[in-house]
Amino acid sequence: MIKWWKILSALLILYTLVLGMLGPVPHLNILHETIRNVYYHVPIWFAMLFQMGYSVVYAIKNLSKNDIETDIISNQAAQTGLFFALPGLLTGCMWAKFTWGTWWTFQDPKLNGVAIAVLIYLAYFILRSSIDDEQKRARIAGVYNIFAFVMMFVFIMILPRLTDSLHPGNGGNPAFAKYDLDSHMRMVFYPAVIGWVLLSLWILDIKKRLAILTHKENEQ
Numbered sequence: 001m002i003k004w005w006k007i008l009s010a011l012l013i014l015y016t017l018v019l020g021m022l023g024p025v026p027h028l029n030i031l032h033e034t035i036r037n038v039y040y041h042v043p044i045w046f047a048m049l050f051q052m053g054y055s056v057v058y059a060i061k062n063l064s065k066n067d068i069e070t071d072i073i074s075n076q077a078a079q080t081g082l083f084f085a086l087p088g089l090l091t092g093c094m095w096a097k098f099t100w101g102t103w104w105t106f107q108d109p110k111l112n113g114v115a116i117a118v119l120i121y122l123a124y125f126i127l128r129s130s131i132d133d134e135q136k137r138a139r140i141a142g143v144y145n146i147f148a149f150v151m152m153f154v155f156i157m158i159l160p161r162l163t164d165s166l167h168p169g170n171g172g173n174p175a176f177a178k179y180d181l182d183s184h185m186r187m188v189f190y191p192a193v194i195g196w197v198l199l200s201l202w203i204l205d206i207k208k209r210l211a212i213l214t215h216k217e218n219e220q
Contacts, residue, residue, distance in 0.1 A: 006202050012195030016043075019188045034098045038185070041091035043192040044084055047200040049156075051081030052121075052149055054204070059145035062138050069212060071138035074145060075128065076207040080200055082121050089114065109163050113155030120148045 020039035055077035062070040092111075093103045106112060124144055131137035 005198055009195050009198030009202055012191045013199060016040075016188055016192040016195055020192070023184055023188055034095055035185075037091055037095045039188055039192045041088065041095060042189070043196040044088045044091065046193050047196040048081045048084040048088055050197050051077050051084060051200050051204065052152060055081060056145050056149040059142040063142045066135070066138075068134060068138060068215070071134075071142065072211045072215060073208050074142065076211050077204055078121060078124060078145065080204045080207060082118070082125075083203070084196075084200055085114075085118055085121075089118070108160075110156065110160035113159055116155050117148075117152040120151055124148050 016039050020036055055074045058070045058074035058077060061067070062074060092114075096105070096111075097103050104111060124141065127144055128137055128141050131140060
């Protein structure tokens with residue numbers, strides 16, 4: 001049976017896709033029609049951050065309860081978060097190309113921070129795959145997960161605000177909400193955030209159930 005929030009997720013994303021392309025947007029210098037990418041790039045990153053936060057919560061639960069299912073959920077949430085990081089990076093590169101004139105610039109601390117954060121989480125999965133004992137893997141991965149989440153937060157949310165950055169809301173640049181998210185855009189942007197976060201939960205729900213069933217089957 002499909003839960004109500006899954007239907008809501010599908011409806012909100014459909015709403016975002018349609019109005020995101022056809023709805024009115026403010027006419028801004030440099031950004032022009034690329035401002036529509038705020039409906040996709042930013043909510044996708046919200047979904048990624050939500051999943052990484054979900055993952056670290058279950059990592060902490062595993063360290064306190066030593067329950068292998070919490071480790072499975074933590075791992076699946078991290079996988080889901082990394083999955084959303086890929087379209088987040090892609091939409092960001094496309095936006096950068098049309099507004100900054102390049103797909104990627106190493107002069108922007110937030111872009112560099114994102115790249116480092118992705119590498120840190122890739123190392124998390126490599127670490128997990130290198131340990132055979134599931135209890136030991138769960139404990140070590142749980143500790144590393146906390147480290148990875150803290151470092152991601154530092155590289156993405158803190159450091160870019162302390163230095164020059166091309167990203168809105170960082171390095172002295174005003175955030176979108178302060179100068180170009182008008183009432184029409186807010187009617188699409190906020191539902192988009194909810195829709196993409198719910199979609200990430202939907203994907204996680206499928207992945208964790210499959211992973212738990214597979215684990216139980218392997219134990220028999």
